Each structure stands twice: as structure tokens, then as C-alpha cells.
Amino acid sequence: MSSIYDYLEALREKNPLVYHITNMVTINDCANITLAIGASPLMSFNEEELEDILKFSSALVLNIGTMDSSMMNIAIKAGQIANKLNVPIVLDPVGVGATKERVKFVEKLVEMVKFSVIKGNMGEIKTLIGDSAKLKGVDSNEDMKDGKYIGCKLSKKLGCTIVITGKEDLVCYKDNIYTIKNGHKLMSKVTGTGCMTASLIGAYLGVTKDSFTAGFLGTLSMGICGEKAVKNLRNDEGTGTLKVKIIDNIYLLNKNDLKLGDVIFE
Amino acid sequence: MSSIYDYLEALREKNPLVYHITNMVTINDCANITLAIGASPLMSFNEEELEDILKFSSALVLNIGTMDSSMMNIAIKAGQIANKLNVPIVLDPVGVGATKERVKFVEKLVEMVKFSVIKGNMGEIKTLIGDSAKLKGVDSNEDMKDGKYIGCKLSKKLGCTIVITGKEDLVCYKDNIYTIKNGHKLMSKVTGTGCMTASLIGAYLGVTKDSFTAGFLGTLSMGICGEKAVKNLRNDEGTGTLKVKIIDNIYLLNKNDLKLGDVIFE
């Protein structure tokens, strides 16, 4: 690799299999974005075949979205097998702060399974750190400082990469931080842009075990393609077209697009 | 409110949360249309978090579509909690006349849960009234008379708003009827236009507890946007594009579009 952006081509060369245990709302979009970036999605909710599938998987994406029993019954077992087989895992703890049941379930997941990347919005990641003592986010500047503080703290605690999505996305590993300024707020009007970001991170984990790089490239890919999709919308187009165009742009993405990302590394 | 059409802007201001317990076929479309109109969708099939979610929900949409156990196991409990918390509920009794199991399940739902709006096609609503004695629909004129008779009768019986979708849509509350002539028959070639209408009604229920108004505005929004989407299709476009354009048009919808609806109130 002469540059980390070469991983996009490596991904398309290798076509890694990304096993998803995910929610019912965006499962189709996750499959299509995984294909669009150049990887292979596989979705199964069957306990008996977990190990067979993980043996030929390059990454596992775990998304708690709809909290259905088909996911909850196998999530921890799948995570533990993936750990045993050294398959990296992305966790998307959707809505974790919203209910006690989600908090309880994610706490158990984080205790029993080692994740490579955990991706959430500020509220979700704040819930995971469980410590709001030093937080003072009242304007968006302070919010970014809080994000960096929390992201790095949680990264050190869990030994994994933390991605915090928002107006600007943060990718934290220990004391290293990427701030990604790409993206557009309209993307939040399409369901699943977050879930799809986790799928992209999973795809990159299929070519690099460096979770900081994979977390960064997956998040950057979505930011760049989403922003481009919004900017190219016509006046008579809206969020239906936007979803279609996000997948189009991921399919069309190349190394040079990634290099033009609006990124700060510190 | 100087006009009921102002509720669209109120909705976009408030961004009410609409909790969906719905089918597996159109769950993604329901989420995207809810976002497009300006509300927030949440989908969960987990019994343990029903109450937590309903505490911050503005409306509940219950759709029996795929009749899967994940929905059936929680539907009645969710409905009863929503009733207790005063969260309005839309019921979409998909295909209720088609099987004994659906009839039995919906009868139980209607007995144990109080709904704000029930939305179905003529066949579904006829099944719910369980009385075809005075029906004589042989041409579409008589069918509309039957629809008004059934809609008002069922509304009085259940104390809720009844929406009957079809060539013309009827929204009935006691003896008040809106007839909506917008829409286009091609919309029936896209799965989920009915389910999405229920989501839109749920979104409006998030800003007005007046179920007659919410039922009307949700149905009218879909009729106007669907019709516009069909009319703007190019010759080389079909039902794939139509779905995308319906969501686009809901996103682009404004108060003036609603005012131009082809509506009769009686």
C-alpha cells in the first residue's frame, strides 16, 4: 500500500465476505451498499450455521436496530465465534440510549464480545461511556470537544476504534482522531445511512485488520458519496432519489475521490 | 392553525416519533416515507422495550401484513400500552378478509385495543363491519355509496376514523366524509403505498389528536404525491422509478399542494 486509499482497490480485488446480523428495516440497503463498494454481503439468522459462515467471512457487522429475537438470540454467540476465529466485528448499537432493554443488551454485548469498531451517533456513544460528568456540549464546538473526549476514552477502555457520526464525523483510536467534514444533513432523512456506514467499515475490515483505518475509510466513503449525492439532486428530486444516488456513488467511488476528502488528522 | 393544511409545517417543526410494528415487505418504505414527510420512524419488535418506546412516541402504526410471530406476539400488548399512555394508533388490517386467521386476529385487536384510525381497502373494511346485508356495489358509483355507508357505520361502532382507499379514497368520522379524488391506479403496482399511507397518517397524528384530520391529511398527501409521481414518469420509466418518486414528492410536498387537492367534504 502506498496510501491507505489503495485499500479501496484492494477491496474490489479481494471481494471480502461481510456477514451481517442486522435489522429488518435497512437489511436490503446494507446488502446493496456492500455490493456497491465491492464486497459480498451475507445475511443469515440461523444459529446452526453461524460457525460455518464465520469460517469464510472477512468481517461481521452486528446491528441491533429492530431488537428482534432472530438477532438477539444469536448476536452474542456469533460475536464469540468471530472472536475465536479472529474475524473483526463492527457494532452498530442503534438507539442504545432510548430504552433500558437496549442499554442492558449492549452492555452485555460489550462485556462478552471484543469489537474492532463501534459506530454510533453522539447520543449512542455517550450512553456507552456511561459518564457524562465532564461533558458540556451546549454549542456544536463544545459538542465536538466532548465527542473527541468520549471517543478517545471509550476507545482506550474497550481497545477498539470508535466512530461518532454527526455534523462532522469523528474516528477515534486511543489518542488519534480523524475528523471528517464531508457529508450533508439531508442524509439523515434517508433511513439506513448509519447502518450502511457500518457495512462499509465491515467491507474495509475485510482488507485491513487496522480498525482505525477501516473505520476511517468506511465513514469517509459514506460522507463523500452522500454529500455528492445531495449536491447533485435536482429540484424535483428528494430523499427517495437520494438513497438511490448514495448507492450509485459508492459504486462509482474511486481512490481520487477519497483523497479529496475534507479530513483533519490529529 | 389558520387552516388544517398548516399541520404539515407543524409536523416538520415537531418531528414526531412514529413507532411502527409492521410487516417485513414494506418496512423500509414506511421508514423512508415517515422521514420524508418530516417525522421520525422507529421500528422494534421487542416486547421488553414497548413501554419505554411508547413513552416518547407520538403515534403507533400497527400493520399486520406478513402475520409473523414477531408482530403478533406484541401487537395487542403494544396497543394496550399505547391506549394507557394516550398515544394514538393507526391500524392497517392488511388482507384481513383473505384468511380466517387474519379475521380472528383483527377481531381480537379491535376488541382489546382502541384505535384512532383504521385504514384499509373496501374488502378489508367490509370484513371488519361483518355485515354485507345492505351492500349492493356492482358499479363503481354504488360501490362509493356502500363505502360511505360502511365507513360511517364502522366509525360509529368503533369510535374512530375509517379510511377506505380505492379509486377514490373515503375518510369517514361518524357522519362526516371526505372524498379524495387524487391518486392514480398505477400506485397499486408499487407494493406498500397503502402501508405508507398509514405511516403518513401516523405522522399527522403526531401533531393533531383529531383523527379525522390526521386520516384525511395522510391519505390526501399520498394521493397528491402518488398522482404527481405517475404523471411525471417518462416513457422509459415504470414502477421502480414510481416508488422512488413517491418518496421524493412526499419530501417536496408543501401546504399549497395540499390546498389544491381534489376533495369533497360532506
Add this chain to the structure above:
Amino acid sequence: MSSIYDYLEALREKNPLVYHITNMVTINDCANITLAIGASPLMSFNEEELEDILKFSSALVLNIGTMDSSMMNIAIKAGQIANKLNVPIVLDPVGVGATKERVKFVEKLVEMVKFSVIKGNMGEIKTLIGDSAKLKGVDSNEDMKDGKYIGCKLSKKLGCTIVITGKEDLVCYKDNIYTIKNGHKLMSKVTGTGCMTASLIGAYLGVTKDSFTAGFLGTLSMGICGEKAVKNLRNDEGTGTLKVKIIDNIYLLNKNDLKLGDVIFE
């Protein structure tokens, strides 16, 4: 029928109901493609209503994709009722070679249920024949010979039509073979083109019990429409648009398009 291509119009005239017991990833696309070709999709995972639904179904599509319990618990019973009621069944044994659990489940299905059409890629069909002794596929020419050998052998063994999708699609019934050269490799970058092909075959089975004809017409319809969709993509469009355009083209498909298919019959 003056030509088998007339079945497309017959299908649109009859609007046959195609009952799907299918996976969670592409269930929406299967419903929309079924509507686009002119049939009616119905999806249900409820054991109690299987028989009621099959009584008015023209075909059953069974797809094991996500191997979830909602499908596995009812698949064999649904198949046996369909057999009893003489409702033709399409089996899509997704990923059957990938895990022991899938092999075991499909072997049981094939033993206990009689299918009209089984559709898979070469790997899936090879797993079903369970005999690789005479196979020598190393280049694509030999692979096609293997495909014909396996397809015809499996057809005779199970007494049904075998569809093998790939660079060229093969439709085999006993010693009769259609080779379809339409299609485009980019279609494999959209999830569900295979599942949707099974839905199309199911739709045609609603108007002809001749499984060889239905298997051919369904596969040909997808090949022609997918190829056309790829060729009409603009430079700034990708696989998101491709899915939309495939559904559009199925909706727009007519008899003359089918007649222009690049087909060899032997």
C-alpha cells in the same frame, strides 16, 4: 397460445397470486417485481393461514435466503399443502453449498416436497446433484457443458425443471435445454436479481403449468430487462439506479422484447 411469448399477456390478464415464503433481504424487491410483471405477490410467515392462502394462490415461491426460523418452521408444511392443492412451487436454494445446515435443510425439502422449478447458480445446483465425478469445469466452455449435464441429470432425478443462472443461463427439463445469452454481469452487483428471477418464474407458473416454459420465460424476462437496464445506465449512475431500472423494464416488457431474446434451444 400462438406462441409461448403470449403467456406474458395472459399473465397480465389473469393477475395470478404468487405466494412467497422468502428471505428478509429482498422481500420488497420480490413483491415489486411480481407486481411489475403483472402478478400479485403475497408474503406471510403464519403457519395457521398457509392453507387458506394456498387455496387461492397460483404459485408458491420458496427462498431459503436468510434461513430464519419464520421461514424454516413453515417451509415444508407449505410445500406439502401446495403439492396437495396442485399449486406449483419454485425453490430458490440460496447459498445451499455454503453451510451444512443449508445442505441438510434443502435435502429435506427436496425429499418431502415436489417442486416444479428449482433455480440456482452453478454452485447451488452442483450441491444438489451431490455428484461431481464427471465435472471438469475449468474454463467457461467446459463449465457450460457441466451445467447442461448436471441440469438435465437433476431434472430427470427430481422430475422438475432446473434453472442454472450464470454468464449464460440454462433451463433444463429432461434432455431439453434452453440456453439464454441475455443478461449482464453487473446484475450480480444488485442483491436479489436471483430472487426476483424466481418470483418471475412463479408469476409465469400462474398461467402455465408447463414448468419448462415458465422457467424459461421467467429467466429470459430477467435476462432481457437486466441487460437493457445496464446498457441504458448513464455514466453517473450505478447499481442503485440499476435496481430501479430492472423493475422499470420488467413493467415495460412486452412480447416483442421476449421474441428478440438471444436464445438457443436444443
